[in-house]
Amino acid sequence: MKKKVAALLAMAMITAALGACGGSSAQTTTAAASAAAGSTAAAAESNAETKAEAKSDVKVGFICLHDENSTYDLNFINAAKAACEKLGVAYEIKTNIPEGQECYNAAAELADSGCSIVFADSFGHEDYMIEAAKEFPEVQFCHATGTKAHTENLDNYHNAFASIYEGRYLAGVAAGKKLEQMIADGKITEDQAKIGYVGAFTYAEVISGYTSFFLGARSVVPSATMDVTFTGSWYDETAEKEGATKLINDGCVLISQHADSMGAPTACENAGVPDVSYNGSTEEACPNTYIVSSRINWTPYYEHAIKAVMEGSKIEADWTGTLKTDSVVLTDLNKNVAADGTQEALDEAAKKLESGEIHVFDTSKFTVDGKQLDSYMADVDTDPEFKGDTEVIADGYFHESEYRSAPYFDLKIDGIKLLDTAQ
Structure with missing residues (x-):
């Protein structure tokens, strides 16, 4: 990768x-x-x-x-x-x-x-x-x-x-390795491995992103949970900083985001909470908390x-x-913050994603209302009622971005709690 x-x-x-x-x-x-x-x-x-x-x-x-x-x-x-x-x-x-x-x-x-x-x-x-x-x-x-x-x-x-859901999954692996280290060091217990996520809107693109990030973290720490708050804006530095601060005060021990300012990373640096950003490195401004970032190239x-x-x-x-076309990339790790073994874990996961050995939305890895899914009609041909029109689960996984390029994964999976919504 x-x-x-x-x-x-x-x-x-x-x-x-x-x-x-x-x-x-x-x-x-x-x-x-x-x-x-x-x-x-x-x-x-x-x-x-x-x-x-x-x-x-x-x-x-x-x-x-x-x-x-x-x-x-x-x-x-x-x-x-x-x-x-x-x-x-x-x-x-x-x-x-x-x-x-x-x-x-x-x-x-x-x-x-x-x-x-x-x-x-x-x-x-x-x-x-x-x-x-x-x-x-x-x-x-x-x-x-x-x-x-x-x-x-x-x-x-x-x-x-x-x-990009593959890039976010990999960023989630890096987050999971950090949680794993925090547990091993006695800083948190397994049931305290709660991630916070600052999202812009409750859209499929954001849902797909935070879910793939969460699944990446859970591939390392199965006990991880995640709280998500939304700002109602793609770019609102104040709201993003406030959202991250709220999550930190509520016990989230690591923060990520799908919003476009330095608000959340800054809140993490101020609080000393590890952070996974988006669209580029924030290491220069947040040297003590930034781990890695994924982005679309x-x-x-x-x-x-x-x-x-x-x-x-x-x-x-x-x-x-895709990863193969160099359209999904990660920044270099901040080795001062990332857990030992993170790069090796990322390389292994990326190799398996590229080969198809693993799939981000493997339906055996998550449940919805306590049930594993074997069928789902997604709203691929967008209409005002947002009605499902395309079967997207086959071969044991949700086929994201295959029937159109933009994400359509909009499932609310178990383990993720939405604190609010924003359309």
């Missing part, structure tokens, strides 16, 4: 996340792939020159919900720059684009500016990307985390995601889709990256 996050990502994320939050007005960065992944201002200033140096006539547009202050969006932005630099194409990035008509406007502006392909990074962007795809049939539109490409049947609209998909446009080939309606 490849475990890497570029130094630029770590440094930029820590600097941005600890700084002021971005504004609500849309900001635009225009650059070409030959520009170094440096400051936005420098890239914009070199626009005229680098466009001339581009190796292709293809121009790529990117739409981000927030900006570099959000670990989630920073992960996309760095991947966008890396892919375009490698392929030698010009690009334009629009940040702080809300999940509303502003997204359509941004997509239309990118299409009018000559972009052959446009990517958007947030779930709520989807309907507006579809609107743009219908309006500009000559432009390809790709949307991360969306659910409707396989039912819309538009030749120029596509969804993409990755098997979007560069392989960006390269894949952009190459398809350059070559005139078809882009899949749904694309799911």
Whole structure:
């Protein structure tokens, strides 16, 4: 398994996340792939020159919900720059684009500016990307985390995601090893191995993520339990910090998250509680508590889709990256905090996941209301009633992200307690 996050990502994320939050007005960065992944201002200033140096006539547009202050969006932005630099194409990035008509406007502006392909990074962007795809049939539109490409049947609209549940499972293994160490050292008992988790919304994507993390931890410490609280926002540093603090005060001895700020890691560092973050390393800011982080590496998909446009080939309606495609990665372990033997446990688990020897959602490893499942109809073809339409359990496991790229695991399994909900 490849475990890497570029130094630029770590440094930029820590600097941005600890700084002021971005504004609500849309900001635009225009650059070409030959520009170094440096400051936005420098890239914009070199626009005229680098466009001339581009190796292709293809121009790529990117739409981000927030900006570099959000670990989630920073992960996309760095991947966008890396892919375009490698392929030698010009690009334009629009940040702080809300999940509303502003997204359509941004997509239309990118299409009018000559972009052959446009990517958007947030779930709520989807309907507006579809609107743009219908309006500009000559432009390809790709949307991360969306659910409707396989039912819309538009030749120029596509969804993409990755098997991040495998990355979260591995991060859970690292958490489990830490719990195991804490038990062995007498710091907690087996029945005190309670994890806290700060989530954004009670969506399938978040449920899939915290469940896979929990199952990874339980593969090491079977007695582990988990409490989950939700903020109702993808990025709210205050709410995330308060959520983590509440969990710590309620007896959670390790914290993880599916939210995009430094709120939870900061709360953990202040309280001296081990933390597993998301979308990049927080070791520089939290050296005494940070263990590891999982993230989706979007560069392989960006390269894949952009190459398809350059070559005139078809882009899949749904694309799911995996450990094998280097789309699911872990940061390096913080060896000052991680338990001994963690790297070996991660390497072994990753090897088994890649070979199919183990599956994250093995139905023999969890129960729902005390029962093991052998059948479940998931809402894959999204509708307003969220009715199940696709059988997703076969061969002894829940087949996540196989029938569409975005997660649809929404089961409430035993051992996880939701303290609240947020839709």
